Amino acid sequence: MPRVEASTVVRAPVAAVYDVAKRVEEFPQFMPDLERVTVLARTGGLPTLTEWVGVVEGRRIRWIEEDAWDDARHLCRFRQREGDFERYEGTWAFEPDGEGTRTTIVVEFEFGIPLIGGLLSALLRVKMKDNLERMLAALRSRMETRR
Numbered sequence: 686m687p688r689v690e691a692s693t694v695v696r697a698p699v700a701a702v703y704d705v706a707k708r709v710e711e712f713p714q715f716m717p718d719l720e721r722v723t724v725l726a727r728t729g730g731l732p733t734l735t736e737w738v739g740v741v742e743g744r745r746i747r748w749i750e751e752d753a754w755d756d757a758r759h760l761c762r763f764r765q766r767e768g769d770f771e772r773y774e775g776t777w778a779f780e781p782d783g784e785g786t787r788t789t790i791v792v793e794f795e796f797g798i799p800l801i802g803g804l805l806s807a808l809l810r811v812k813m814k815d816n817l818e819r820m821l822a823a824l825r826s827r828m829e830t831r832r
Contacts, residue, residue, distance in 0.1 A: 686772065687810045691817035692789040694782050697828040702786040703759045703779045705828060709735055709752070716823045718816060725749070734766070741812065748773060771795040788824065790817050 695702050705711075713719040719739050726734040732753040739746045748768025754761050764774035775792035792813060 686793050686795050687813065688791065688793045689810055689814045689817060690789065690791045691814060691821055692787060693818075693821040693825050694785045694787050695825045695828045696785040699759055699779050699781055699786045702788060702824070702828055703756075706761070706777065706779065706788075706824065707733075707754055709733075712820075712823075715827045716820055718819060720745070737768075739816075741816065769796075788821055790821065792817065 709722050710724050712722050718741065719737070721736075721738045723736045724733065725736055732751045734749065734751055736749050737747065746769045748765045748770055750763050750768075750773075751766050752761050752763045759779040761777040762775075763777065765772065772795040773792065774794075775790065777791075778787075778789045780787045780789075794809075794813060796809065
């Protein structure tokens with residue numbers, strides 16, 4: 686199963702970056718690859734349930750995601766409950782790094798394409814990594830221009 690990782694340092698405190706990241710419904714305001722993120726359920730102590738609609742190279746991708754936010758560790762574990770991926774899950778971590786916050790996303794995913802070839806599999810990994818890097822860059826820009 687493909688696994689991709691992307692990381693960046695945001696020049697802002699961990700708590701501030703983590704707080705913005707938890708408000709996923711605001712992502713479409715500053716992440717152009719997202720059409721919408723709708724919170725379906727958010728209750729204290731339980732995972733957040735969200736519906737995501739993104740656009741990748743003109744193609745709409747939809748999934749419902751469960752996010753388990755760990756406020757003490759500044760960590761989110763997420764997984765798709767239904768949608769266009771066969772499997773989509775990972776972690777999003779926020780850690781002190783110098784005068785900022787190292788923000789790292791790790792995703793493991795599978796598309797429901799039988800007998801996927803090596804070339805297509807490699808292309809999908811590159812596309813997913815590009816998407817993660819754009820997401821982190823948008824978050825970094827949002828945080829650093831708010832200061």
